[in-house]
Amino acid sequence: MKYYFTFVLLFVFSAMFSQEDAWVYFKDKPSAQLFLNKPLDMLTQHSLDRRTNQNISLDATDVPVEKSYFSQIKASAGITIMANSKWLNALHIRGTQADILALKSFLFVEKVVFANKALNTTSKKVSETKLIQTNDKLKTSIDYAYGNSANQIQMLNGQALHKQNYTGSGKIIAVLDAGFPGVNTATPFQNLQAKNQILGGYDFVNRNTNFYTGDDHGTLVLSTMGGYKENELVGTAPDASYYLFITENDASENPVEESLWVEAAEKADSLGVDIITTSLGYFGYDNVDYSHTYSDMNGSTNFISRGAEVAFSKGIIVVASAGNEGRTAEPHIGAPADAVSVITVGSVDSAKIKSNFSSIGPSFDNRIKPDVMAQGTATVVSSATGSIGTANGTSFSCPVMAGMIACLWQAFPTKTNKEIRQMLLEISDRYATPDNSYGYGIPNFGSTLGVENFLASSDFSVFPNPSKTFVSFSFSNENYDALVSIYSVLGQKLIEKQITNQNPILSVEALNSGLYFYTFEAEGLHKTGKIIKQ
Template structure:
């Protein structure tokens, strides 16, 4: 919903007195050594541990904006401070053009950038459509009673991770969105509440702690990851922990929302989150058209929010963003922050893996592959603020579905860096060798990323390797009760390590003789040949 305002134009110096949004950037951080010598003043221990685990050093971007600079800007005539960013060493301010330009007289000011590009462009949409009541439940063969959410998980082979208890436990996801009403009361979120998996949040729009407010878009988004209602909706990361940050104001489209997003991302970093998921995007349709972005801005280095998202990744966080819903529009390309180089931009497919018509396309303006990957965003199963289970359309939902699965994968590989996990997701995708502007690298296979194959042949015979990673033994389960299978385990150098015949009644293979590491297997039985990876812990 948007609010429309009527402006009365007066034949006086309107331009001189109109309020403009701008970013003022500073050229120094005089107190940096004090903070860098005492990092706990800037970051939580969990945040510092994430840096240590990924060999990421602290630097000047971690240091807060100089307080004396903020005080002097705040005291300047006609200037209001709306947000700040330590990563970009900048303040988002509002004032007359003349008052903003006067700030250049401060020796500590590096530059001033107006949101109105005619003075020196930005759009955002919450990528959501209609929600409709679901009348039929889907059958599922996995352990979780996914209900109607089965397809959006099984499409990614995510049930394989869940079956091995990789459900996001121990990973922390920050959701940056439009609001979260009902998360504190609705039944599908009760499991999150009962297990203290909502760690906190903040409403950056209203500047208060009531984050169970605002538009319900964030509620729908969260339900695809953390929702839990058996035989109706199970999220992709039901055991992850969540911070909920409201950064978008449904009533208007304003550049301040980009700055609030970056401010929230910085808070998420300081709290030690692992993943940021955001179903917001900025391109066209701002309340003031002069704030709109252009396609040429989608280069990963122009938009304030994209710069912030890239910095979040540099801190060891995985950032997942909706590609956008403009695929059928005159300007069909991905928006910001999906254009950022390291952000995982998620497009939408239907239940049958066809590209959703509305899903925005690539490439980025500088020719990079975008979107990066795809998940179900047409008729995705969600919960609304009242706890009603329904479907909704948009990359708003393919994005968090993907983010939840990434949390599960990272749980399975806790020593991997954010760069390594990101690359694992891409390499498991079905178009990795032949990416294109509609699908990017395609639809990931999270079971394959884990080294687990989950196979169903034309006769509906299933094949499963678990647990994986394994400590002492692994089971090669297959549904044909009469077959004997041959299993061979090879080292990464191709040396045969184990060869054994197993049966469907006794499918266990001991790994006691193997050292810890990565191995490959071949599995052969009548009509079925499979290969894959096994990790011995």
């Protein structure tokens, strides 16, 4: 009995004095109006312009955490501040359970949430098994053999944008990853350096400005977008500009990385970034008590996913890897891939077949995930030394897609992030019949919503659309005859008809309800687009 009592004392002592991770949330921001009156004190002009272009108003989430709140938490006994989020009005803290709970005595504290859900008295017990996952970089593998990057672009028909000089120019992409060694020295990145397209960066893990360090995973990721080595590698957005942020600590897996990610996303927002791409995924942690369960993948539970959703509300497009857990006991997407507005990218091979490692959907609340697919098997990348090889993982299908989205947005500069996201889904080959392996499928960036339609003259229309019985093509009187073809989403030609200005009607009555694509060919006029049959 004596030995049992000693064991209990040791257990209680350990529980009371072990370090825990938690978030402390605040009730308000008393200085909010002062910042809102002077927006340049918290955001750059680039950031304000992005909001203006998308009709997005400033609000309290743009305002920093109240300094006095921060100071009082920092001065509290036993508390270490690990990260800071203005969007969620919270601090990520570390301390003993007792010291963290003591923070509730502050009147400005709204709530304290422990990373270990068992310590949250209001949380419900979950019967699912938590996973230990020790590599948030999505378990990539690289084979340093010569590769040809043409296929990963041509699969998306990205060359249709590139040929029209839509190569990402004017768009800013933030890469949130584990490190970027070699980006300042390796040959495939010299094009970016020479043109000052690396705008800056930061190491949030070590809190310093040396971002050309850490794990080379971020280097590989960046190369799929901004890399260039003649006849070997061309990135999907070679003329975009980039910020490089380290948020992933490769030495350990802890939920603080979710908080660092949100902090970096906030920095990206303040700098006027258009697109955030992240090849990081969070499900399990070194401490199994911190690990997520599938029920957390609902878009509103995980700290990082809520941050990603706020980023989207600020006019940013967020692109995330689906994950590489497709062959495991828990094959579903992680966070932030579960977020509602995040463009979650799965992986296919060069033949457009889903990679067996690519994580699947749905989200726990039964939304389609992933959203779209790109090549993630044998994707051509550059290493930190400049060697060109191939790598496997949704870590690479994600930035391949992000780069093409930058090109698309460059072609449609007046579109909002919401409109670009919807366009992406609509130009994907499974848009009419999405599933939780391929999502909406593989986008065709040269199709109806691609550059050809953007550049063409406005004196052309197709109506009614959607239609039950017929569509009519209105086109310039200078084009007397035209050939119209109707295709299924799988590319099968179903209808072909010659039309004229005098008889511009095409019957679609024989088609089943669904989405179809058309081509319109006339002298001096080429059009492509979609038709919805009701």
